[in-house]
Amino acid sequence: MKRYNTLNDYFKTTFGKKIYKVSLDGGFTCPNRDGTLSKRGCIFCSERGSGEFAGKRGDDIYNQIEDQLKLIEKKFPDGEVIAYFQNFTNTYADVEYLREIYTKALSHPRVIGLAIGTRPDCLGEDVLNLLDELNKKHFIWIELGLQTINEDVAKKINRKYPLETYVEATKELNKRNIKFVTHIIVGLPYENEDDPLNTAIFAEKCGTWGVKIHLLHVIKNTMLEEIYNRNELKLQKKDEYVKKIVKILANLSYNIVIHRVTGDGDRNNLIGPLWSLNKRDVLNSIDKLMKEEDVVQGKYKIERG
C-alpha cells in the first residue's frame, strides 16, 4: 500500500478488483480552441487536446474501446474498465450526441463506468441533467481542468474562465452527487511556490472527490514552447517537484482519491522536463520522501484540525 489513497486502492476497496481505464477520443473540440473563447487554447494544450494516448479520432466509440483493450490485452485480458473521454472538452456538444456516445461506451460488456474530462464552463443544465441521469445508474466521474486558483496565472495560461465558474460547477455537481476530479498543474509559468498546494486545498473545500496532479510539460508546437524558447519559463527540477507533491498529499484528507501525481509525457514531443519520462523514478522518489519524513496523506490536515 502507498502512503496515499491511489485510484488503484480505491478500485480495489470499492469493486474488490483491479480496474483499468481506456482513453477515448469522442471527436470533440473545445471553446478555447474553436474561436468561441479563443483559438489558441490553454498554453500547454497539445494538438490532440491533451489526450496523446487515446483511441483514434473519428472511429466509432465501441471500436475505440476494442482497440484500446487490445493494447492492454497481455496485462489485462478480461477485466473491467472505465471508458475515459479524454481529448479536448468532452461535454462540449449537443446533448443528444453526448447521450449517444456515452451510452455506446456503457454498452460495451467490459465497461463499468465513465470518466469525462471537461471544462467547468461546459456544464449547462441539459448536460448536468444527462450526467445526473447516468450517475443514478452507473459509476461515473467528471474531470475538471482547473489547474490553478491563482487568477493572474489562469489569465496568463489562457484558461479563459474565472475561478468562480469552477466554484459554481462544483456546486451543481455536488447537488447531484456527481463525483468530480480536479486537475492541478505544478510548475506553471508565473506561479507562486504554494499555488499548487493552495489549489489542492481549495479543491477539497469545493468537495472534489479526487485530484489529478500533473507536472507542467513543455510539448512541441504549443504556446508554452514559445514561452520556453523566450526563456520565460524555468522548468521544475525533480527534487522541487517531489517536495511539492509530498506537501500537497500531506495537506489533503485521506479520503481524497489521488488519480495521478505525475504526468505521462508524449515521449516524441516532450521538450522538458525530461526527467519526467522516468515515471517509475518519480513515483519512487515521492514514496521515499514520504517515508523519510514520515508523512501519510492527510498528516498535516489532521494536525491543522
Ligand code: SF4
Ligand atoms: S480546456 Fe482543455 S482542451 Fe481546451 S484548450 Fe485548455 S487544455 Fe486544451
